[in-house]
Amino acid sequence: GIQVEQSPPDLILQEGANSTLRCNFSDSVNNLQWFHQNPWGQLINLFYIPSGTKQNGRLSATTVATERYSLLYISSSQTTDSGVYFCAVGILSGAGSYQLTFGKGTKLSVIP
Amino acid sequence: DAGITQSPRHKVTETGTPVTLRCHQTENHRYMYWYRQDPGHGLRLIHYSYGVKDTDKGEVSDGYSVSRSKTEDFLLTLESATSSQTSVYFCAISGTGVTGYTFGSGTRLTVV
Numbered sequence: 001g002i003q004v005e006q007s008p009p010d011l012i013l014q015e016g017a018n019s020t021l022r023c024n025f026s027d028s029v030n031n032l033q034w035f036h037q038n039p040w041g042q043l044i045n046l047f048y049i050p051s052g053t054k055q056n057g058r059l060s061a062t063t064v065a066t067e068r069y070s071l072l073y074i075s076s077s078q079t080t081d082s083g084v085y086f087c088a089v090g091i092l093s094g095a096g097s098y099q100l101t102f103g104k105g106t107k108l109s110v111i112p
Numbered sequence: 113d114a115g116i117t118q119s120p121r122h123k124v125t126e127t128g129t130p131v132t133l134r135c136h137q138t139e140n141h142r143y144m145y146w147y148r149q150d151p152g153h154g155l156r157l158i159h160y161s162y163g164v165k166d167t168d169k170g171e172v173s174d175g176y177s178v179s180r181s182k183t184e185d186f187l188l189t190l191e192s193a194t195s196s197q198t199s200v201y202f203c204a205i206s207g208t209g210v211t212g213y214t215f216g217s218g219t220r221l222t223v224v
Binding site for chain 2: 041047086100
C-alpha cells in the first residue's frame, strides 16, 4: 500500500511564528487531504488538495503531485492552532470512493 | 460535525462481548468509512461502504463486521471484543466526485 510520511513529528512554536509541515507519499494519488485534530479529538478537514495551491486565511497548502509531496503552511500561529495535523492520501477505487491512508501526524504546540 | 453523529461517545465493555457502534449521517452521502485511531499508528481504515448493502474491507478488518441497510446508517460490530480493540473509532463520510472527508466526533471504546 501507499506509504505516507510526515515531518516533523513534533513542533513547538511561539505564538506568532510561522511553520511548514511536510507530507511525502510513495505513489501517485488522486486524493490528498490535510486534517487538524484539536486537543478535544475532533478531526477537521482543512484542505482537499491533490495538486496545486490553496489558501484559507492563515493556512495554505501546496501539493506537487509529480514529486509526491505536500506542504502545509501556518502563518502567524495562534494557540488555537495546537493539535495534530494529518496528511492523508488516496487512490480512486473501482467503487468510486477514496480509501484514505493517513500519515502519523505532526503534533504542533503553540505557546503564548 | 452537524451532518454526522456517532453513538455512543464512550463505552466500556468486557472481553468477549459483542459491541455495535453506530454512525448516522444526514448528508445523503454515498460513501461511509470506519477508522480506528491508536497512538503511534495514526488512523487506519477498518471497513468502508460505497452504497446500501455494499461494503468492503480495509487495512485492519479482522474481528470487525459492518452493515449498511440505509443510506444514513453505517454500523460497526465487534463480534467478540478483545483488549486489542480498545481504541478511538471514527466514522467518516464523503460524497460522489471530488470531495473531502467529514469525520464524526469519535467513539472511545475500552475493552476490559
